[in-house]
Amino acid sequence: MADNEHDYLTPKQLYAIGLLIEGKNDRETAEIVGVSRATVNVWKNQDNYFIAEYNSRINQLKDTIEASQHEVVLKAYRVIDKVLDIELQKDEPDTRVALGVIRNFKATEKLETNSEAIENRQKVRELNQQSDLKTAQMFASIGL
Numbered sequence: 001m002a003d004n005e006h007d008y009l010t011p012k013q014l015y016a017i018g019l020l021i022e023g024k025n026d027r028e029t030a031e032i033v034g035v036s037r038a039t040v041n042v043w044k045n046q047d048n049y050f051i052a053e054y055n056s057r058i059n060q061l062k063d064t065i066e067a068s069q070h071e072v073v074l075k076a077y078r079v080i081d082k083v084l085d086i087e088l089q090k091d092e093p094d095t096r097v098a099l100g101v102i103r104n105f106k107a108t109e110k111l112e113t114n115s116e117a118i119e120n121r122q123k124v125r126e127l128n129q130q131s132d133l134k135t136a137q138m139f140a141s142i143g144l
Helices: 011-021 026-033 037-046 048-090 093-104 115-141
Strands: none
Touching: 011 026, 011 037, 011 048, 026 037, 037 048, 048 093, 048 115
């Protein structure tokens, strides 16, 4: 029995997934891979292994972007903190007002960027990937 989607996909399908993720459309992907546009469309809409691998790669990309954004936000906070410390030493009225605004600001949506939240989202994605694979295997076993 195959361990993952890669075992069920051809090299052309794996290449097509990469091209689609890069932003190529069905026609461009088909030309590059050497299949018809209709074939790419069938893979995208009817091949459960293809769909599961595509979704898995998209989720990996999202995780990478999220981790990168997390680092950027942390760096920005460090810079703001340094600047505030410098400005507070000047003890100017504008600085005190700006600090008061920042301290009283309440974000409307909290971005969970701690390592536990990121790890939990990764676990959910892994479970979804396993579920997608099992669903694809089930459909394949009954000829769909």
